[in-house]
Amino acid sequence: MKALIIHESLFGNTKGVAEAIKRGLTRDKPDAASLVRSDEAPGVIPEEVSLLIVGGPTHAFSMTRESTRQDARTKGAKEHVRLGIREWVEAVVPRPELPVLTFDTRVKVRLMPGSAAKSAAKALRARGFRRAEQGETFWVADTDGPLNEGELERAEAWGEELGARADLRPGAPAGR
Template identity: 35%
Template sequence: MHTVIVYESMYGNTREIAEAVAEGVHQADPTASVQCLPLTEAGHGTTRTADLLVVGGPTHMHGMSSGISRRMAAAAESHKPGADAAAAEARETAEGPGLRHWLHDLPRTGSGTHAAAFDTRVDMPRAGGAAEGIARRLSHHHYDLVVAPEGFIVDGNDGPLRAGERERARAWGASLV
C-alpha cells in the first residue's frame, strides 16, 4: 500500500501529528510505502500514486487556514523570542499557496482511492475545525473517506500538542490501514 500524508503546519504541531500518523501506518503495515510531505513539497503527481491520501492542517478562525490567517500566524510567530525554527516554518507556510488552494487544484480521482482528513485545534467551545472542510473537499474530488475527520488538540493557540495526542495520532494512523 502506498500512503501519502500531506500537511500544512504553522507552528509544528500539525507536522508532528502527520509524522505520528505516518508512524502508525508503518507500524500497522511495515511493508507500506509512506510519504509524509509538507504542502509546499506535495505535488499533485505524488497524490496520483497514493492508495491512501491523508491530508491535515491547522484550524484558523474556525476552519481551514486562509492567506490572511497564515500571514497573521507567521507575523505572531516572528515576534516570539527563541522561536526561530517555528518562525521559519510559519514564514515558509505563509508564503505558499495554502491548503485551500492545494485542495482546489487537487485532481479528481477514480472510485476506490481512499482518503482521510485531520486537523489540529484548540479545545474550546465553538473553536471549529479544519478537518471537516478538508474531508468535504476530498469527497468533492471523488476520494472515498475511510474514517470521519479527526481533530487533535493543542494547548493554547500555538501549542504544544496536548499530552497523549501524538500517541492518539499514531493509533489513528494505524487504524487507517
C-alpha cells in the first residue's frame, strides 16, 4: 500500500504540514508515501496508491481559486501555484473505492463556517471518490503564517496514525 499526498501551498505553511504528514507516514517505511504539488499532481491516480491525502489552505471559507491566489500573491505569497486543489479535483479521474482524506491550514477565527478540507472532501465525493472524508485542520497565526506552535508535530503524529491504521509497505493489501 502506498499513500500519495497532494498539496497546494502559497506561503509554505501547507507544504510544511504535508511534509510533516509524509514524515509520519514514512517513519519506518521510507517508500510508503510520496508528496506532490497540486499543479504537478497526476490526472490519473496510479494503481499502487491505496491512500490519497489532499490538502490546501483555506481562502474565503473554501479551497483557493485563481482570484484568492492572486490576492495571496499581492500579500507576499512565496509560491505561485498554477493549478490549485480545486482545479485538480475538477480534472482528476476518480477512483471510487480509493480512501481519501483531506486537510487544510487556516487561521483560527471563531465561528468560521467553512474550510478547504471540508470543501475538498465534498468536491472529491461529488467527483466520484465515494470514500473521501474530511481530515484535519492545522492552524496558522495569520494569513501568511507561521503555523501555530505544535502544529508540525501534530501533523507528523497524524501521518504516523494514518500509517498505523493501514499497512503502507509496498505491495501490502489495502485496508483502513
